[in-house]
Amino acid sequence: MNNLFFFMFVYVDLILSTAQAIVKLPNNVTIPGVFMFGDSIVDTGNNNNLTTLVKSNFLPYGRDFMGGLPTGRFGNGKVPSDLIVEDLGIKELLPAYLDPCLQAEDLPTGVNFASGGAGFDPLTSKLMLVIPLSEQLQLLKEYIEKLKKYVGEERASSIISNSLFVVAAGSDDIVNTYYHTPARFWKYDIYAYTDLMLTEASAFVQKLYTLGARRIGVISVPPIGCIPAQRTLGGGPERKCVERYNEAAELFNKKLSAELDCLNSHQFHATVAVFMDVYGPFLDIIHNPKKYGFEVINRGCCGTGIIEVAAFCNQCSPNTCKNATNYVFWDSYHPSERAYRIITHQVLHKSIQAFFHSQNK
Template sequence: MSLPFPLLLLFLQLTHASNFTATFFFGDSTLDTGNNNFISTSFNGNHAPYGVNFPVNQTCTGRFSDALLVPDLLTSSLNLTLSPPYLNPQLPPDEILTGVNFASAGSGYDELTSNLSSTLSMSGQLSMFQEYLGRLKEMAGEEEGRRIVEGALFVFSAGGNDVIFNYYVLGIRSVEYDMSGYQDFLHGILMDALKSVYSHGGRRFIVAGLPPIGCLPFQITASKNAIRRTCVDHQISDTIAYNSKLKKLLPQLQESLPGSKIAYLDITDNVLEIINNPKKYGFEEAKRGCCGSGLMEVGPLCNIMSPVCKNVSSFVFFDAIHPSERIYRFVTDHIMNNVIPQLY
């Protein structure tokens, strides 16, 4: 007797959830749960009104959102313990057995991005991962440490800061590359990062594409579309081109790394669907952030003096760049239903 499809889907999800030993996160503010609290940078979310809906004491934690991010939601959905920020000096030694979050808000694949923002570069995050491996094997032993890493889920999400700040806003990389060339440059760094983790035992990866950069409130405000509040077409086209290339590269990389599984996470198409049809998904505002005017406020500009919208869950964005927790829940549901199964 076969199971009805909804029950079969639930069974597969539960089976998948129990098959990961740990979670590891590399990237930018879409994943950073607090690493930037422990470095000297202005790119941090450890002040009000960030965390206004955080489930523990409605407090700011360094997360660039009103509450939880994908690492929180995904790790919970996989029946694992939340991976703490690696730089937290109070990180209990036994917590490293659950995996760790190395992400840093304001960073990117491009080393220049992190140098400009004084955040943890991708190469720096990978160096911390190698340091972590030493601690893990010291705690758990060589064989158990290898088992944890080989059975873990590795999530990469970055690139947005590279394109927004280094190419569009500051224009530094646009002097050296056309957009297609810069995309190839970023993809090369990402491919090397995945190979590095693979060489240290990682086997299962989720790699996120870029978000719909041209529809971020900050980017709309900085464009000629500021008054009409419409997305910036050429930036959306650039994003789609970047993601299309990445989607083709990942299967090629997987084929070259025996035993690996690499799944692509589509951010743009899913979030664009919500932005273009907000009421269909229960949102009232998709082109402004909830913090302040919603036009430019992000990081230090989104602060205790900034008024906050009455109903955060009705806004796609919390500040002028970062989504509200509701969007991260949509993304996590998509990961569990459509991306995780690809890793088996």
């Protein structure tokens, strides 16, 4: 691809992204805010002041972000949390709740509670020394009290019931905790372990409902066997996708989708919780990269791209690519902004209408 054609492609892609940025909602329906929970895929800086290695508040992270600043986002630019609020026309970025610069006026349109390294399995967060989902829920409770003081109880209730709550977790449970922790691997087979994950995921969704959430999206586990780090560690000399990891992700996703349907039918009695599939769209990019304008799928832009992530992806990492646009992955674990943008657009456009199929209680 010559340079002129490449830059024309990128320019057209950005124009199309901007033109499709506002997701069409049903008439007379609004989504006032977005609230995010989960792991590093959606964290926008909550880990910055934690004592953990799971951080990204240093260059080259954020290299292509607004002003080229590292903010704690695990990527070269925006992450799905930002892209969702952008697509919905709410605001440009979704701030981390623990950001010391968070302003009161940010509260009504949503904040981010996600913590890189967190998982549905409580052990996952404990091993990584990050904020578990149980504490993310406590932060939400704290947020609700602040919101009531800022906008009043009636408006706060309306914001919570009409906003979008999104949960993205599970990847770290499978690739880190299950396959690399004897306490889990020797105690459970993968069927039992995904049941444990499912129990925790279901309980979390139900607790969100108890706190007033009525539009809850749960993002599936992506094809984690195809991320560069797992190709390196388990893909053999040719660094192929690790099929047992992908099969574990698919197994959990099937269980999760069925559980959300069950909750909607028997407990919520309305379409409250929506399964948001990223597995399929992500795998399509891996199998058909040229269709999306990507050239590199099996390594990240940072350093060698085969193992560097978090603290190991830094300004001293040799051979970091100059332009991440044609890379599916930014580091050995996290997609590039452009890959995030394509997947987020597809998933949100496909799933958003499901939140309005029935009158939620």
